[in-house]
Amino acid sequence: MSSAAPRTAGQDHLWSVDEHLEDILATVRPLEPIELQLLDAQGCVLVEDVTVPVSLPPFDNSSMDGYAVRVADVAGASEEFPAVLEVVGDVAAGQAELLQVGPGQAARIMTGAPLPPGAETVVPVEWTDGGLGEGPVTGMRARSLAPTGADGQVQVYRSAEARAHVRAMGSDVKAGDRALEAGTVLGPPQIALLAAIGRGSVRVRPRPRVVVLSTGSELVQPDQELGSGQIYDSNSFALTACARDAGAIAYRVGAVADDAETLRSTIEDQLVRADLMVTTGGVSVGAYDVVKEALSHVGDEDEAGSGIDFRKLAMQPGKPQGFGSIGPDHTPLLALPGNPVSSYVSFELFVRPAIRTLMGLDDVHRPTTRATLTADEALTSPKGRRQFLRGTYADGEVTPVGGAGSHLVAALAHADALIVVPEDTESVEPGAEVEVVLLR
Structure with a gap:
């Protein structure tokens, strides 16, 4: 949650991109850690190291279906001169009581079953007759072990080195090892590891709950018929998807009409499920910029420290921005412009x-790189503004997609990078090196 209201400046102050971002990150704080069950913790960030309580695997076990034997008993075995061993029984995965394998003996063993006492190696079933006395097991017959023959014997046609096809105890991780370190994002492989070492729950920072709402009486929901002067609400869908992609649990609220009281009421209703609120539209200087109207004086009524500051940034697109906190818990709110791009x-x-x-992550930014600009003509940019143009990046080169217009949604759909043109640069020639923000 936020701990203080954002900095304020004069109405004519033009904030830089870096100043605005610095203000946001200085105000927003990581969520408090909680204990979650494994599947509920997916996508969350660990807040403490996890130590392995028991080695993995916890015992020597077979990596093949076959026979557990002593090395000396199969030394020199071949198809012409097979080793003939007495089968003393079966060892299955999960079996508690283990057989003793003595000289001249073998135990039929399944994949994952513990290596029985006395056995030193495992010969795969394909190297044997499977206890049938019919030659090596091949093809469909190699998929499972046949019942032990009436004579209780198995013929082995190849020798095996010590501990062949044996997974050693602790070969994955050993008791006392650090399985995962604090700061790890828990994905499916990490969840699997935690379950494998017996952890049913972990202490993490929860995924933030983000509420997204768009404003505008002209907005219509997809699948509905457009009337005169209406457009479909794409922003709330795009930003909700963006929030989920960033790791949040995101809730999309239907578009709110251009009415300040309705907007304030909607925001207040949504605060109960929000760690962060995002609005889009209504932050410029138009007659119907309801977000500014609804929230400009919110700090007058809420607890001290709350308030939304509306700013002009030295960037294109995205000059009008709002940031602050709202409600008794000082929930952060970012007010974004309404043009889709x-x-x-x-x-x-x-x-x-x-x-x-x-979420408590250390690296919160998209990766950036340097790339060679490939374009038919020079890129132009307004002086004093940091411009972000859509582009496609591959193999150290970036190509602009679409124009600079902030309404070009189709071009945005084909972009996987942002081309950054600095504030002091008004033109970038083809072949020049540029900074690129990688979006995927």
């Missing part, structure tokens, strides 16, 4: 790092 770029630059900070 502006809101998406703003999310990547500001909201995604805030979400990753709430």
Whole structure:
């Protein structure tokens, strides 16, 4: 949660991208850790090291279906001169009582079953007659072990080295080893490891709950018929998907009409399930910019330290931005512009790092690289603004996609990178090296 209201400045102050982001990250704090069951902890960040309580595997076991034998008993075995061993019984996975394998003996063993006392190695069933006295087991017959023959014997046609096809106790991890370190994001492999060492729950920072709502009386939900002057609400879907991609549990709220009281009421209703709120639209200087109208003076009524500061940033797209906290818990709120590209770029630059900070991650930013610009003509950029253009990146080269317009959703769908043009640069020639933010 946030701990203080954002910095404020004069109405004409033009904030840099770095200043705005620094303000956000200085205000947002990681969520408090909780204990969660394994599957509920997927996608969360560990807050403490996890030590292995018991070695994995916890005992020597077979990696094949076959026969557990002594090395000396199969030395020199061949198809012409097989080793003939007495089968003393079966060893299955999960079996508690183990057979003793003595000289001249073999125990039929299943994959994952513990190596019985006296046995030194495992010969796969394909190297034997499977106890049938009919030559090596091949093809379909190699898929399972046949019942031991009436004579209780098995013929082995190849020798085996000591501990062949044996998974040693602790060969994966040993008791006392560090299985996972604090700061690890728990994905499926990490969940599997935790379960394998017997951990049913872990202490993590929970995935942040992010509520996304868009504003505008002109917005219509997909699958509905458009009326005159109406457009489909794409921003709330895009930003909700972005929040989930960043690691959050995201809730999308239907578009709110251009009414300040309705918007405030909706936001207040949603606070109960929000660790972070994101609005899109209504932050510019138009007559119907309801987000500013609804939230500009919220600090006058809420507890001290709350409040939303609306700013102009030296960037394109995304000049108008709002940031602050709202409600008794000082829930962070980021107000993004309404143009689709502006809101998406703003999310990547500001909201995604805030979400990753709430998760407790150290690296909260998208990776960046340097790339050679491939384009038919020079890129132009307004002086004093940091411009973010959509592009496609591959093999050290980046190519612009679409134009600079903040409404070009189709071009955005084909981009996998943002081309960064610095504030002091007005033109970038083809072949020049540029900074690139990688989006995927």
